[in-house]
Amino acid sequence: MNWLDEIKYDAAGLVPVIAQDEQTGRVMMFAYANRDAIALTHEKGTAHYWTRSRQKLWHKGEESGHFQHVSAIQLDCDGDVLIYKIRQEGGIACHTGRESCFFRTLVDGQWQVSEAVLKDPSAIYAHRHE
Amino acid sequence: MNWLDEIKYDAAGLVPVIAQDEQTGRVMMFAYANRDAIALTHEKGTAHYWTRSRQKLWHKGEESGHFQHVSAIQLDCDGDVLIYKIRQEGGIACHTGRESCFFRTLVDGQWQVSEAVLKDPSAIYAHRHE
Numbered sequence: 292m293n294w295l296d297e298i299k300y301d302a303a304g305l306v307p308v309i310a311q312d313e314q315t316g317r318v319m320m321f322a323y324a325n326r327d328a329i330a331l332t333h334e335k336g337t338a339h340y341w342t343r344s345r346q347k348l349w350h351k352g353e354e355s356g357h358f359q360h361v362s363a364i365q366l367d368c369d370g371d372v373l374i375y376k377i378r379q380e381g382g383i384a385c386h387t388g389r390e391s392c393f394f395r396t397l398v399d400g401q402w403q404v405s406e407a408v409l410k411d412p413s414a415i416y417a418h419r420h421e
Numbered sequence: 422m423n424w425l426d427e428i429k430y431d432a433a434g435l436v437p438v439i440a441q442d443e444q445t446g447r448v449m450m451f452a453y454a455n456r457d458a459i460a461l462t463h464e465k466g467t468a469h470y471w472t473r474s475r476q477k478l479w480h481k482g483e484e485s486g487h488f489q490h491v492s493a494i495q496l497d498c499d500g501d502v503l504i505y506k507i508r509q510e511g512g513i514a515c516h517t518g519r520e521s522c523f524f525r526t527l528v529d530g531q532w533q534v535s536e537a538v539l540k541d542p543s544a545i546y547a548h549r550h551e
Binding site: 309364386393394396402 | 524
């Protein structure tokens with residue numbers, strides 16, 4: 292059986308993917324992937340996802356240049372969640388310009404932003420408007 | 422606004438939760454939580470989830486003794502995914518008796534089990550049958 296067929300996709304054909312920095316172990320991002328996105332990730336070595344909001348295949352970095360180089364793919368016990376171990380190009384995974392999407396921590400009953408913006412999103416996505 | 426209301430729950434009232442070892446950064450488990458489970462996690466300091474298969478609140482460790490002590494809760498940019506930073510009691514998060522649920526790695530087109538069973542599941546869940 293093909294390894295892609297051993298993954299259990301949900302009713303929409305998707306699985307959750309955790310993108311984790313291969314060096315630091317930091318969780319950089321969370322997204323979804325379908326079979327094609329996973330196959331492309333394996334084939335090309337850069338992270339591909341399925342964007343549910345835009346309903347299309349998403350080659351992470353295609354707009355920002357912040358590609359994710361995938362050194363390993365891991366599968367959980369139930370076969371329905373993946374980890375992409377990545378090296379984050381540009382050091383920025385989040386569309387807000389921060390290293391990780393998980394930049395808010397609960398402190399005294401409030402979500403505290405615990406991380407600075409490394410690059411202004413308008414600079415990251417400038418070519419969108421060109 | 423209450424911090425629990427700032428979380429964006431899906432149509433079923435759930436959010437994905439990544440349980441990550443607070444020391445090693447290892448991703449131990451992936452599950453879902455609803456508002457009550459998150460509130461209890463914060464209140465009690467141990468990880469609570471919502472099990473979709475059994476459709477009920479799930480205090481992780483209630484059967485196995487493998488409770489997860491939560492030192493921090495983090496939220497992503499979209500407000501719809503959480504990280505629980507945990508200390509894993511017993512050093513075993515997975516129901517298969519392994520440290521982490523992510524014990525399979527893709528090697529040469531095959532899912533290779535890259536981690537030993539630390540404790541036989543029948544011993545972990547022995548009291549289930551008592």
